[in-house]
Amino acid sequence: MKANILIVGVGGQGTLLASRILGALAEIEGSDCKLSEVHGMSQRGGSVVTHVKIAPQVTSPIVGVGDADVILAFEELEALRYINYLKKGGTVVVNTQRILPMPVITGARKYPEDILASLEARAGKVIALDALAVAEEVGELRSVNVVMLGALAAHLGVPFERIDAALKAAVKPKLYDINRRALERGYNSREEK
Amino acid sequence: MKKLMLGNEAIARGAFEAGVRVVSAYPGTPSTEVSECIAKYDEVYAEWAPNEKVAFEVAAGASYAGARSMVCMKHVGVNVAADPMFTAAYTGVNGGLVILAADDPGMHSSQNEQDTRFYARSAHIPMFEPADSAEAKQFTKLAFALSEEYDTPVFVRTTTRLAHSQSFVEEEEREEVPLRPYVKDVSKYTMMPSSAIGRHVAVEAREDRLAADVNGFDINREEMRGTDLGIVCSGVVYQYVREAVPDASVLKLGMVYPLAIEKARAFAGKVKRLVVVEELEPFIENQLKAHGVACEGKSLFSKQGELSVAVIREKLTGVKTEVEKLDLPVRPPVMCAGCPHRGVFYILGKLKLTVTADIGCYTLGAQPPLAAVDTVLCMGASVGMAHGFEKARGREQSKKTVAVIGDSTFIHSGITGIVNAVYNKSNITLIILDNSTTGMTGHQQHPATGLTLKQEPAKILDIVALCKTVGCDSVRVVDSYDLAEVEKAVKEETERDGVSVIVAKRPCALLNRNYPPACTVEDCRKCGMCFRLGCPAIEKQADGSAKINASLCVGCGLCAKVCRFGAIKEGRK
CATH class of the missing domain: 3.40.50.970 (Thiamin diphosphate (ThDP)-binding fold, Pyr/PP domains)
Incomplete structure (x- = not known):
């Protein structure tokens, strides 16, 4: 497997866990892998980005501008913010959830209206799903990240058993069952449509 | 076994394998996880100190007492610890003493982007700089060995991208290093003018010896490829360079102080153009120039922020990465919903x-x-x-x-x-x-x-x-x-x-997540008072009214208190 993946979202949405599951996947596949995360201040509700690079040999841990095969976005506006990182013809897997940033909350700015169309104009392919609704059905609002990861794995053609094994390796045992349900729903989300 | 590790986790592992006994630190992004990871090893005593100065003194004391010891801090923490640090360079060590200092180019989570490498030079303390997690572990172990061999504290310097990136590391066994005997030695461990005069001589002699020896260290590695362009670099920047200009020859420095000047001079003689690629200050560049090694550096690259593959490629090959500018609302970090x-x-x-x-x-x-x-x-x-x-x-x-x-x-x-x-x-x-x-x-x-x-x-x-x-x-x-x-x-x-x-x-809202139900709004009068709180859970609707985002609200009730019309109600408990 070879992929440069940029995971973007809002601090608190679980981009770190998502990247660590992909790291576990690389470990299972015997690929080289580097992950780059942001900790500290930006985590407090700010725009966050995590870089995942999986290849036979990885040098820089950072996905460059125009270098991402996939952008996995946990929030619409964040997908658009990082769209420059997408390779020509690359795929955006986006959660249609909107989390309003402070300038929008205070009324200083408007949340952009036509984000999916903007993404479609710039990406080779856009896979959009309402991961929050799925997470709600699963019974754990905080599993949005794992739902999205399921959709990503399906897009990348990773067999379910393998991404499931990666999930099992990366989460605490008591959180595995509920996250497995989230993963499965995300993985099969395109068939459901 | 090969394992994906954060740079910080790998440093902790390296210290563990090197037989470290005492670790003291004050948390600071991007260094915090080193202590959190090392605390998991029962063989190691590890603590949070109230600040970096105290942490340094604890590690110094443990070193004098014969134990391998480490102190960890972010770049600005080095300022706090600088007082004991400068003089610890005079006393030298007994058990190996390693200082982990984490810089934050780009200021992801800091109030400045000072370059800690200058501390190495002004305090006469050697400094390693790893380029990935495997090196982070390896260099930390080398740092302990070098500390004891040259009788000096040793820096391991990281940056945010090294500290918070994960790559594969091969775990090895811990080497049980026995406590060295402690022998009272006023001329070495009691720094006052009469003894410090002698120790300053020892510091300079040690540095001269190391400055010569460093040219033979394997961790300063010459990688010859084409001869049109030679790059001198260290740390995570090495990874960017390899991706940006894969055909360039590289002198990859594992030790940034003292610099392997003669190795650099020899490398310079093999390439037509020599460029130093480094983040922040022209630390390597200026030293090379001072020693008569002609090179370019900050004439091409900024002293501010982080470098990237795209910037290095553009400056060295002219190939520009086009970026579309989008005018989007920014999303700065904010106080969490319910923040006290x-x-x-x-x-x-x-x-x-x-x-x-x-x-x-x-x-x-x-x-x-x-x-x-x-x-x-x-x-x-x-x-x-x-x-x-x-x-x-x-x-x-x-x-x-x-x-x-x-x-x-x-x-x-x-x-x-x-x-x-x-x-x-x-x-x-x-x-x-x-x-x-x-x-x-x-x-x-x-x-x-x-x-x-x-x-x-x-x-x-x-x-x-x-x-x-x-x-x-x-x-x-x-x-x-x-x-x-x-x-x-x-x-x-x-x-x-x-x-x-x-x-x-009032405890941090993220500590105890047993929240009361979310607040609700009824008959909002659109006065806008609640928006002044800057709570991420209170959203302004198109008509100017307030709406509470129930998935973010933790029911702290602050908004209910500032609403003059009683339109916001706390959730029923």
Whole structure:
């Protein structure tokens, strides 16, 4: 497997866990892998980005501008913010959830209206799903990240058993069952449509 | 076994394998996880110290006593630890002593982007710089060995991208390094003029020896490819260089101080063009130039921020990466929903006070719409700055000024500030925002939380009693969520002569997630008061009314308190 993946979202949405599951996947596949995360201040509700690079040999841990095969976005506006990182013809897997940033909350700015169309104009392919609704059905609002990861794995053609094994390796045992349900729903989300 | 590890985890693993016995640190992004990872090893004593200076002294003492020891800090922490550090370079070590210093180019989570490499040169302490997690582990082990061989503390320097990137590491066994015997040696360990004069000679001799030896170290590695372009680089920048200009020859430095000058000179002779690619200051470049090695560097690259593959490619090959500029609403970090600091800043803004603030989550009180902060300098500075405001502008000013500091930051370096204020007849008001944790770095324990780094029970520092004991004229405790009480306390204490301390207490909203139900809005009158709180859970609708995002709201009820029309209700418990 070879992929440069940029995971973007809002601090608190679980981009770190998502990247660590992909790291576990690389470990299972015997690929080289580097992950780059942001900790500290930006985590407090700010725009966050995590870089995942999986290849036979990885040098820089950072996905460059125009270098991402996939952008996995946990929030619409964040997908658009990082769209420059997408390779020509690359795929955006986006959660249609909107989390309003402070300038929008205070009324200083408007949340952009036509984000999916903007993404479609710039990406080779856009896979959009309402991961929050799925997470709600699963019974754990905080599993949005794992739902999205399921959709990503399906897009990348990773067999379910393998991404499931990666999930099992990366989460605490008591959180595995509920996250497995989230993963499965995300993985099969395109068939459901 | 090969394992994916954060750079920080790999440093912890390296120290563990090197037989480290004592580790002391104060949390600071991007260095915090080193201590958190090392605390998991039963063989290692590891602690949070109240600040980096104390942490350094603990590690130095353990080293003198014969143990391999390590102290960890972020770049600005090195400033705090600099006093013992400069002189520890004179004493040298007994057991190996390693200083982990984490720089933050680009200031992901810092108040400046100082370049710690200059400390290595000015304190005469050798410095390693790893380029990935495997090297982070390997270099940490080398650092312990080098420390003992050359009788010196040794730096391992990281940057955010190294500290917080994961790559594969091969785990090895721990080497049990026995305690070295401790023998009293005043000429080495008691630094006063008579002995320090001799030690300064030893420092220079050691540095000369190392500066010669470093040219033979394998970790300074020449990789010959094409001869048109040769790059000198170190750390994570090496990875960017390899991706940006794969055909270029590279001198990859594992040790950035002392520099392998002769190796660089020989490398320069093999390539047509020599470029130093380094983040922040021209540290390597200027030394090469001073030794007559012609090179380029900061004439091409900025001293600010981080480098990237795209920037290096553009500057060295002219191939530009086109970037479409999109005008999107920014998403800066904000205080979390339910943050106990929010209400305090709301009141300070309402009272139009001058606020000298400090380093922590509450620095976010500077962001709109709260925008209640005037000054932020460094850990603990809020107290001294408020005192300075009064001494410069008089009592009328201090009636309109408060200092704001967190509990962990107060213990770190606010205590001496308050002692100074008491001693020098100040009339300042200090608000200690006590959220029972070290918040911004991810909830580390400190002397007032009752637990140690290893999660063992500890004595609890009584902040109120401490303030009374040092002579503060008034010390009172308020509930951070009780806006009326906070406002009353601030008004009374700023009017009161003498040094006042208000401890605003309420644990961080992320600590206990057993939240009451979300607040609700009915018949909103669109006055906009609640938006002034800057709570991420309160959203402005197109018609100007407020809506509470139930998935973010933690039911703190602050908005219900500021709503003059009673339109916001706290969730029923």
